[in-house]
Amino acid sequence: MRIGVIGTGRIGAFHTAALSRRREIGSLVVTDAEPARAAEIAARTGATAVAGTDELFASGPDAVVIASATASHAGLIARAAGAGLPAFCEKPIAVDLPGTLAALRAVESAGTVLQIGFMRRFDAGYTAARRALRSGRLGRLHTVRAISSDPAPPPAGYLPLSGGLYRDCLVHDFDILRWVTGREVVEVYATGSDAAGAMFREAGDVDTAAVALTLDDGTLATATATRCNGAGYDVRMELAGDLDQIAVGLDGRTPITSAEPRGPGAPDKPWPGFLERFAPAYEAELAAFVRVARGEAENPCDGREALAALRIAEACERSRRERRPVRIEEIPVDTEPSG
Secondary structure (H helix, E strand, O other), X not given: OEEEEEOOOHHHHHHHHHHHOOOOOOXXXXXXXXXXXXXXXXXXXXXXXXXXXXXXXXXXXXXXXXXXXXXXXXXXXXXXXXXXXXXXXXXXXXXXXXXXXXXXXXXXXXXXXXXXEOHHHHOXXXXXXXXXXXXXOOOOEEEEEEEEEOOOOOOHHHHHHHOOHHHHHHHHHHHHHHHHHOOOEEEEEEEEEOOOOHHHHHOOOOOEEEEEEEEOOOOEEEEXXXXXXXXXXXXXXXXXXXXXXXXXXXXXXXOOOOOOOOOOOOOOXXXXXXXXXXXXXXXXXXXXXXXXXXXXXXXXXXXXHHHHHHHHHHHHHHHHHHOOOEEHHHOOOOOOOOO
């Protein structure tokens, strides 16, 4: 089996290394907008580096992994679909609904597979929380709290290309909220702050955000995110029911210190970033994609999931801008493709 990897930045390099360890894969072909970077990753993993995407598609891959810049995702998804290839793509498909829909329609028309990289679905903690909720252990779920905190802001040049904090960061929380609870979000009320610096204001973005979400069964959820959590990388979820309460992401590396006299102190080695925190989940989602590409498993996270999470993020942007609650039905799509 031959896999093509497009993009060898931080996440693309991780994916290439993970794929190189899989016995089902006979060869890897990689490319990047910076050829030297692709050559370095190829030398490190035993892959073959090629000059561009034309050469990569011409090399005859059986599937492609898209980990390039966000602006290229939709076009590459459509190209993979046109070539009849299964594709794995890091989120987002696009930072807007028209681009997302165009890519998904290409996949639908070609009848190919697109798996989206929402890695939290493959994390042991979130998986256990989903099982606990469905087992009835929590009883009636009434509250969910989601937290996503980066230790430091990204480069200023990244912000205008990212789609903003709701689409770039909180979209993971919106997806995992749907996946863990099995419910749909029907309304959001969002606010945000750009107090961390002028680069956020210049990009029309915020550095910190808070969202109140109402699910279709009446469950209430909150989701908060910040780019400025100096204690470390912190991603958690709490689920509270009328019988029990559980937490995801609470371990010896969670970057939080108790203010109680007998509470736990600061961790010796807090999580520094997303790759360290979710490394096993990234490995698991790629293993799943290889099985999907080989026809051995159903797609665990298709394009419709990215569309659903993006609609919530779009509703949050509108809510923040207009300072009012926004119903998800206010963010229409013409025809929801099968993905």
